[in-house]
Amino acid sequence: MQTITTVAELRRALAEVRSADRRVGLVPTMGYLHDGHLALVAASRTQCDVTVVSIFVNPTQFGPNEDLSTYPRDFLRDQELCRDAGVAIVFAPDIQEIYPAQFETFVEPGELAKPMCGAFRPGHFRGVATVVGKLFNMVQPDVAFFGQKDFQQCAVVRRMAIDLNLPIEIITAQTVREPDGLAMSSRNRYLSEEERRRALAISRGLFAAADKFRSGERDAEQLIAIAREQLNTVDRLQYLELVDADTLKPAESPLRRTAALCAAAYVGSTRLIDNVILPLPNP
Known part of the structure; x- marks a missing residue:
């Protein structure tokens, strides 16, 4: 090398x-x-x-x-x-x-x-x-x-x-994650043990919405609401948005195109980002 x-x-x-x-x-x-x-x-x-x-x-x-x-x-x-x-x-x-x-x-x-x-x-x-x-x-x-x-x-x-x-x-x-679901990031080292536990709310919320999507949910606001329910342990949710995967414009309901559910949140003083892809065959 x-x-x-x-x-x-x-x-x-x-x-x-x-x-x-x-x-x-x-x-x-x-x-x-x-x-x-x-x-x-x-x-x-x-x-x-x-x-x-x-x-x-x-x-x-x-x-x-x-x-x-x-x-x-x-x-x-x-x-x-x-x-x-x-x-x-x-x-x-x-x-x-x-x-x-x-x-x-x-x-x-x-x-x-x-x-x-x-x-x-x-x-x-x-x-x-x-x-x-x-x-x-x-x-x-x-x-x-x-x-x-x-x-x-x-x-x-x-x-x-x-x-x-x-x-x-x-x-x-594809995003590589810790065994508990936390997306790997160089900034994870900033997190205390207690903050790291609370940071799991981000992936937990995204996964909950993805599970509901796989079960057939196609309403954008409902999917966002499902993810938001899990995010009560972060210190500040900066954004939680469901966007068209190509244009990054807000996804329209009912979903007919591949979308990305994206989040940014502060846990302590550390800003973390994560997302999940909700795949659909684009017309």
Whole structure:
């Protein structure tokens, strides 16, 4: 495994890969890797010849009062996990490599970035789209892998790739969960033992609505109400929305298209997000 910190070195390494006509997969991360990230690595290794994992805590996607300075970091541990998982290249640039002096060009996403997390985190998806766009240009992968937990992010990135004619396949992998149902997240480490127990209300509510959907319920408000009933142990429910999986607009009743039930909530001072997909054959 190679650990590379500059774009120039990365391009030299990948030039040899491409000259051999080998398929490149990219797993973009902010580090502090967990089994969810490693599932993306495994998917990439199944579908690609060479897997690149980027590790970069991107400052432009954090708001002024968010956790940029305290975001969990353990680079040596991340390296070991990547080595054990069969990663070919870890790309770990410093901030000057991504945002050099006088940097001023950003990718501005559209309507998909406005609801849900976009409404509560102004500029977040602008930062996400910009750094992912830059990573796509730096690595030039054939395939990029993202986790479903960040459902809205996946939608924004997929739209960006289509709109900017990027020849990259975007694959969204199913959310990886703890045995008790909690969606894996680097931010879970912020939770105390008591907070972690209360955080299970998020997945419990989403699963309750998904069960009702599988039993035939198609009324959007009823499905939201079923999920909300379980969310009384979180400290603050930021949003709970049932949206069309393609447009992210509020789902219409009765449901006739695949929808996503998405939630963001604070448990203690930790903001957690999660979702479940309610699949239907779209007309």
